[in-house]
Amino acid sequence: MAETEDETIPFNRDFPLQPGVVDEARPGVRRVLCDNPSPFTFTGTVSYIVGRGKVAIIDPGPNNEAHAKALLDAVRGETVTHILVTHTHNDHSPNTARIKAATGAPVYAEGPHRASRPRFESEKHNPESGADRNFRPDIEVKNGDTIEGSGWALEAVATPGHTANHLAFAWPERKISFVGDHVMGWSTSIVAPPDGSMIDYMDSLARLESRPEDLYFSGHGPEIPEGPRFVRFLTRHRRAREASILHRLGKGETDIATMVRAIYIGLDPRLSGAAGYSVLAHLEDLVSRGIVTTDGDPVIGGTYRMAS
Incomplete structure (x- = not known):
C-alpha cells in the first residue's frame, strides 16, 4: 500500500504485467497480478509462486475469486506445500482462505493483525489501516526462522513498520527478497499509526540494508534491482520528510x-x-x-x- 510520490527517489512505474497472466520473473519465481488497481495499490497486488513442482505461494491477495483461480491455474499439476503472508492488510491476506481450502497447504506468517501501539482513547478508527482481522496463520514465524521447501529455503526477516506483523521472506541462496509493502519500487509506503510505526519502519529499513539480498520483489509494482541502494534512497527520503516537518514547526x-x-x-x-x-x-x-x-x-x- 503506497503513500505518495516523491521524485527524488528513482521510482520505476513501468510494470506492464496484466492481471491473471503468469510471468516467470526469474527462474523459480513466478508472479501473478490481481486486478485491484488503486492509488494505494498501483496496478494491483502481486502474488508470487516460488519453486517448481512443490511450490510456495506468497501473498494470495485480496478477497478476489478470479485472482485465486488464476493462482490455482498457474500451479495446476503442481503441489502447493506452503502459503506465506507478508502482512495482514486487506489487499494481501484475505484470499489465503481460498488457497488453503483448495490446496490444504499450511499458512505461515508472523501472526494475526495487531497495532504497533495501543490505541489512544481520543482516536477513532483509522481509515488507512484496511486490516484483515480475520487472518490466523497455522504456523507463526519470527525473525530468522527458515521455511524450507523443495529446492528453496526462505528466511523470515522481521520488517515491522508498515504493519506491526510485517515480514519479508529472503532467499539467501538466490540473493532475492520478497519484501511485501515495506519497500516498493513505484512509491513510498504508508506508515499510519497506530497500525504502523515510523520508529519500527526506519529500524526495518536498516535491517534490510544490512542484508546481502540485492533483488527485491514487492507487493505492488516491478522488482527492485540493487535493493540496499534503493533502501538508502528511502531512508534519506524519510529523514528529509522529518526535516520538512521540523522546518514548518519552526514557524x-x-x-x-x-x-x-x-x-x-x-x-x-x-x-x-x-x-x-x-x-x-x-x-x-x-x-x-x-x-x-x-x-x-x-x-x-x-x-x-x-x-x-
Whole structure:
C-alpha cells in the first residue's frame, strides 16, 4: 500500500504485467497480478509462486475469486506445500482462505493483525489501516526462522513498520527478497499509526540494508534491482520528510492538515489522508525523542510545536 510520490527517489512505474497472466520473473519465481488497481495499490497486488513442482505461494491477495483461480491455474499439476503472508492488510491476506481450502497447504506468517501501539482513547478508527482481522496463520514465524521447501529455503526477516506483523521472506541462496509493502519500487509506503510505526519502519529499513539480498520483489509494482541502494534512497527520503516537518514547526505551532498542505505539493487529493497519517508517524517519533511536543497524546487531530 503506497503513500505518495516523491521524485527524488528513482521510482520505476513501468510494470506492464496484466492481471491473471503468469510471468516467470526469474527462474523459480513466478508472479501473478490481481486486478485491484488503486492509488494505494498501483496496478494491483502481486502474488508470487516460488519453486517448481512443490511450490510456495506468497501473498494470495485480496478477497478476489478470479485472482485465486488464476493462482490455482498457474500451479495446476503442481503441489502447493506452503502459503506465506507478508502482512495482514486487506489487499494481501484475505484470499489465503481460498488457497488453503483448495490446496490444504499450511499458512505461515508472523501472526494475526495487531497495532504497533495501543490505541489512544481520543482516536477513532483509522481509515488507512484496511486490516484483515480475520487472518490466523497455522504456523507463526519470527525473525530468522527458515521455511524450507523443495529446492528453496526462505528466511523470515522481521520488517515491522508498515504493519506491526510485517515480514519479508529472503532467499539467501538466490540473493532475492520478497519484501511485501515495506519497500516498493513505484512509491513510498504508508506508515499510519497506530497500525504502523515510523520508529519500527526506519529500524526495518536498516535491517534490510544490512542484508546481502540485492533483488527485491514487492507487493505492488516491478522488482527492485540493487535493493540496499534503493533502501538508502528511502531512508534519506524519510529523514528529509522529518526535516520538512521540523522546518514548518519552526514557524510556529500548527496542525497536521496544515503541514500536509505545506509539505506535499501537488498531492493527489485521494492520498491526503494517507499523507496525514505519515506525518503523524513522524511526529510520534519526534515527540518520543523530546524534539516536538503536543497537548495530550500525539494524534491525527492534535496541534504540534517545537519543544522548548
